[in-house]
Amino acid sequence: MAEKTDQAYPIAPANGYTRSDGESLVSEDELKRKKRIKLFTYIGIFIVFQIIVMTVLGLTVMKVKTPKARLREINVQTINSVPATPSFDAKFTTQIRIKNTNWGPYKFDAGSATFLYQGVTIGQVVIPKSKAGMLSTKKINVEVSVDTNALPSSSTLGSELNSGVLTLTSQVQLKGKVELMLIMKKNKNAAMDCTIAFDLSSKTVKTLHCK
Numbered sequence: 001m002a003e004k005t006d007q008a009y010p011i012a013p014a015n016g017y018t019r020s021d022g023e024s025l026v027s028e029d030e031l032k033r034k035k036r037i038k039l040f041t042y043i044g045i046f047i048v049f050q051i052i053v054m055t056v057l058g059l060t061v062m063k064v065k066t067p068k069a070r071l072r073e074i075n076v077q078t079i080n081s082v083p084a085t086p087s088f089d090a091k092f093t094t095q096i097r098i099k100n101t102n103w104g105p106y107k108f109d110a111g112s113a114t115f116l117y118q119g120v121t122i123g124q125v126v127i128p129k130s131k132a133g134m135l136s137t138k139k140i141n142v143e144v145s146v147d148t149n150a151l152p153s154s155s156t157l158g159s160e161l162n163s164g165v166l167t168l169t170s171q172v173q174l175k176g177k178v179e180l181m182l183i184m185k186k187n188k189n190a191a192m193d194c195t196i197a198f199d200l201s202s203k204t205v206k207t208l209h210c211k
Contacts, residue, residue, distance in 0.1 A: 064180065067100045067108075067132060069172040069192035070210045079203045081166065086158035088166060089147035090198065092205075096140045096172065098190055100132035107131045108176030108190060115146050116169045118156070122146045127174065164201050170194040 072095040081088040096113055100106040108130065115123040123146035132138035146168065151157065160166055172192035177185045194210040 064178050064186045064188065065101050066188050067098055067102070067106045067174075067176070067178070067190040069174060069190045070097050070099065071095070071113075071170060071192070071194045071196075071208060072097055074196065074205045074208060076198070076203055076205065079166075079198060079200060081161045081200050083158050083161040086161050087148045088157075088161060089145070091143070091145050093141065093143050096127060096142060096192075098130075098132045098138040098140070098174065100134070100136060100138070100178075102178045102180070103134055104178055104180040105131050105133050106176055106178050106188065106190070108174040111172065111174040113142065113144075113170060113172045113192075115144060116171070117146075117148075117151060117167075120151055122148065122150055122168070127172070161200065164199065165206060166198045166200055168196045168198070170196060 074092050074094045077091040077093065079088070079090040098106070098108065110129040111127045113125050113127060114121055123144055125142040125144055127140060127142075130138055130140070148157070170192070171194075172190070174190040176188060176190065178188050179185050192210060194208065196208050197206040198204070199206040
């Protein structure tokens with residue numbers, strides 16, 4: 001009697017197709033290629049994002065603006081005027097504001113606010129060395145005294161005093177530096193040019209305009 005022998009046969013894939021070694025290598029290469037493309041895509045997106053961020057910073061945060069100096073409310077204490085002489089003197093309090101719109105502090109040296117009549121200095125106050133913080137305003141209260149002692153003889157002064165309105169100007173020039181990110185410093189001068197009209201009859205400020 002012939003003996004029966006068991007013979008093992010390889011199990012065929014369900015679809016009846018066997019993958020060759022060459023096809024397996026091609027598939028792995030294709031997978032690696034797709035991964036590289038995805039990586040380069042992410043790198044490109046990151047670079048574009050960084051460019052956008054730096055552009056926004058350059059146009060906003062890193063852009064240095066010139067701080068502004070302004071006078072605010074003036075409280076008159078005394079005003080005396082004599083059209084016949086002509087002469088006048090006045091005392092008042094006011095607030096000088098240094099507005100800093102930068103993303104870093106503005107440090108300025110000591111300076112002064114000058115008050116003038118027709119270009120001639122008739123009063124001056126000291127502005128101490130200080131700092132206006134990031135996106136903030138430094139407020140400095142001052143007391144001002146003005147008089148005609150330094151004025152030459154002027155017929156226009158008598159006419160102006162008779163009109164009941166006295167017009168003065170005030171100027172400020174401060175030298176300082178804006179600091180950004182603790183590494184960049186840029187020189188910036190804060191300036192002010194104001195026109196003040198006093199009502200001599202009511203002894204109040206009629207108008208105040210600054211630029």
